[in-house]
Amino acid sequence: MSEFTNFEPMFQETYKFILDRIKSNQIYIMNEGSWRGCLCWIKLSVNILAAISHTFGVFERIGQGADLVQLSTDLSAVLILWQASLLYIQFCLNRKLLKNFVLHMGSKWRTDDQLHPDMIAVKHEYVTTFLRFITVQDVGYLVCFDLLFMNAAMHHLRLMFVMLQDDLRHVHEGGVEQAENTLKKLIPHHQDLLNLIFELSNAFGAIFIIHLAFFSGTMCFFGFAARIHCSPESIKNLFVANIILVCIYTCCYYGQNLTDASVDIAQAAYESQWHLKSHEYKKCILIIMLRSQKAQYIKSTSFTNVSLQTFTKILNVTWSLLSLITKVYEA
Numbered sequence: 001m002s003e004f005t006n007f008e009p010m011f012q013e014t015y016k017f018i019l020d021r022i023k024s025n026q027i028y029i030m031n032e033g034s035w036r037g038c039l040c041w042i043k044l045s046v047n048i049l050a051a052i053s054h055t056f057g058v059f060e061r062i063g064q065g066a067d068l069v070q071l072s073t074d075l076s077a078v079l080i081l082w083q084a085s086l087l088y089i090q091f092c093l094n095r096k097l098l099k100n101f102v103l104h105m106g107s108k109w110r111t112d113d114q115l116h117p118d119m120i121a122v123k124h125e126y127v128t129t130f131l132r133f134i135t136v137q138d139v140g141y142l143v144c145f146d147l148l149f150m151n152a153a154m155h156h157l158r159l160m161f162v163m164l165q166d167d168l169r170h171v172h173e174g175g176v177e178q179a180e181n182t183l184k185k186l187i188p189h190h191q192d193l194l195n196l197i198f199e200l201s202n203a204f205g206a207i208f209i210i211h212l213a214f215f216s217g218t219m220c221f222f223g224f225a226a227r228i229h230c231s232p233e234s235i236k237n238l239f240v241a242n243i244i245l246v247c248i249y250t251c252c253y254y255g256q257n258l259t260d261a262s263v264d265i266a267q268a269a270y271e272s273q274w275h276l277k278s279h280e281y282k283k284c285i286l287i288i289m290l291r292s293q294k295a296q297y298i299k300s301t302s303f304t305n306v307s308l309q310t311f312t313k314i315l316n317v318t319w320s321l322l323s324l325i326t327k328v329y330e331a
Contacts, residue, residue, distance in 0.1 A: 004030050007106040010127050014152055015102060017134065021145045027091055029098050044088045051081035076221040076241075083214035090206050091146055097203040098149070104199060105156065108192055110163050119166045126159045144247040147211065150204045154254040154298060154306075157196055161261035164190060165268035168288070172273040179277060183284040190265065190288055194296060197262065201299045209300040211248060212314055219245065220321040227326065248311065255298045255306030266292035 004012065019029055026040040058074050091098075112120050134148060164186065171182050219241045226238040266289045274285040297305035304310060 004103065004106065008109055008111055010124070011106055011109050011156075014127065014131050014134075014156070017131065018145070018149050018152055021148065022091075025088075025145065027088075027095065029095055029102070040088070040092050044085065044092065047081065047085045047088060051078065051085050054078045054081055073221070073225055076218050076225070079214050079218045079221070083210060083218070086210050087146060087207060090210065094203055094207070097199070101153065101196070101199045101203050105153070105160075105196055108160065108189070108196070109156075110160065115163060116166060116170055119163060122166075123159060123163065126155070126162075130155050144211070144244060146204075146207050147247045147251050150200075150208065151251055151254050153200055153204070154251075154258045157193065157200065158254070158258040158261045160193055160196075161258070161265060164193065165261070165264055168265070168268040168272050172277065176278055176281070180281050180284070183281060187284060187287055190291060194262070194291065197258070197296050197298060204298070205300040207300075208251065208298075208306055209304060211244075212300070212304070212310070215241075215244060215248060216314060216318045216321055219318050220325060223318075223322050224325050224329070228329065248314070252306055252308050252311035256308045259295050259297050259305075259307060262296040263292060265289075 004015075022029060026043050028040075054074065055078050058071060058078055061071060061074065110123070112123070115123065130152065134152070167182075167186055171179055171186065173179075222238045222241045226235055269285050269288045269292070272285060274282050297307060299305055
């Protein structure tokens, strides 16, 4: 898409890497009108048929008297197939939201000539370090390519908040009139970043909650099979589940960092020597600080935030379920 290719090469490189992984699953974000996009619905149909087939297979084995140990691997497989189908549906339905978010963020992306010299180095380090990280973790993220997309969006949005903090710390260096004019331009830019958080929540919120909802059950059954049966296959399945756990953790970690960066805007505004400026300047600073008082979270539902606290809760739920199933089986 021409709009995407007009963005800074550093911005393009990360999303080109991600979009190529998504294309391998026949999902085309930036060119949703392509005839190849129809392949995604064919693949979805295959996934749903596989999920239905495995579900009936589990019920058949239950009717034959299979116990929980024998069913643990099959139950995990059924959960994964239904999870994959729901994620695929959600990702296909959200293609327009995802494309609009990337284009919106790209339009607000700061080029090097708009930044202070010390901030340019920080920006390059942020982007290159993240790209190196996802390249190394490519195997794991092929399992959760949707979370990879979400992580990149949160990481880059956090960087944009860090850039805004730097602008606020340096805005007082100009003359009084120049500082006021610059600050008035930063107010709508701050609002744009807050709107991007809202757009990111709409685009990825349902995807993240699907991962959380199915992860506990999958990890529980895999952990139960590895603990009771301890076969090579069950150990391998548990290892794959741990890869998904790492992906969910990084997602919660980047979400927490984004929230902290949005809150730190207030501190950066306070450090801009507002007490030496005009009344108009103080009013602008107050507006920015008031907007930053409330922590802005990426929301997967109205009651679930993408944060480290959510990751702790999901671990507690998973461990409780595993303990419950183990005790029921031993009893």
